[in-house]
Amino acid sequence: MSTLDCQLGTSAAALDSADLERVYRSLRLIRRAEEEVARIYPSDKIKSPVHLSIGQEAVSVGVCDVLRHDDVVAPTYRGHAAFLAKGGSLRGLFAELYGRATGVTGGKGGSMHLIDMSQNVLGASAVVGTTIPVALGYALALKRMKTDRVAVTFFGDGATEEGVFTESLNFAALHKLPVLFVCENNYYAIHTPITRRWATGWLCERVQTYGMPAYQVEDGNIFRLRALASEAIERMRSGHGPAFIECRTYRWREHVGPNEDFDQGYRAHDDLHPWLEDDQVQRVGGMISGERRSEIDSEIELAIRDAVAFAEASPSPHTDTLYTNVFAGR
Ligand SMILES: Cc1ncc(C[n+]2csc(CCOP(=O)(O)OP(=O)(O)O)c2C)c(N)n1
Ligand SMILES: [Mg+2]
Structure with missing residues (x-):
């Protein structure tokens, strides 16, 4: 455990049954939606590369569960989890993946x-790395508007190697901006492990030198992450400036696409085992009654079926819209 590790509890003690059900619903929705994406993908109906978060759901859910509706999040290209955890439209997501006009960016x-x-x-x-400064700019605006809203930026371990990451840390700390930096450290940037990219694993220590608290969740424990995020966000709302959380996690599927990739030779299937055994979706599911879990699961299946049907029935974008919402004209 890192010396910077905050000693907040790892238990679900602070959550009542409604909280647990809400967290489970969010985790399970993301897991099942992405499994559905993986199932549909080989049919070629999905017209977009997909970077799945299967195995990483707890990071987005643990943080978004303690946000208010009016707080903002900036996801990455591996963004289905943060998008759905913050309440993004399931229909809009599937329609977008199908390239349909009803998708969240019009396909x-x-x-x-x-x-x-x-x-x-x-x-x-x-x-x-590009959504880090976007969240930073949003946080600057929130501060200037004298609100108590916060911005959260999610990004991978690879993004911490971009210059804009440290530039953003510095600016946020200097101006005490209400931005939470959340690093989803899944140990790899595509196929290259952090051990071949970083001289030390002391990411939190590096970040702390910029002048903000930095915490590590070493085992992807959703309750610990949620407690840390909650504390950090409350500090931000009262003007104490940014914070950083590194959450260790593990990508179960290939970097991009629906499959597993343990035959590629860059990582071993054994590395996945501890993460499978401590799957946070199952863990939280096991804390609520079987009856309620079945009800929630059924509602999720219906919602996913509805979203897929909506995408399939939606029209493709009209050619008239080809040049709308782009910077360059014809
Ligand atoms: C500026 C930039 N450089 C390189 C790439 C190619 N690329 C796409 S994903 C990726 C790995 C990023 O790893 P990480 O930030 O850890 O996120 P993860 O995919 O593991 O979630 C790279 C290098 C890119 N998209 N943008
Ligand atoms: Mg990574």
């Missing part, structure tokens, strides 16, 4: 460019 952006401003989900981007 033009695909999986990597999700946005739903009705839920305060800022647009995602395929370019590593």
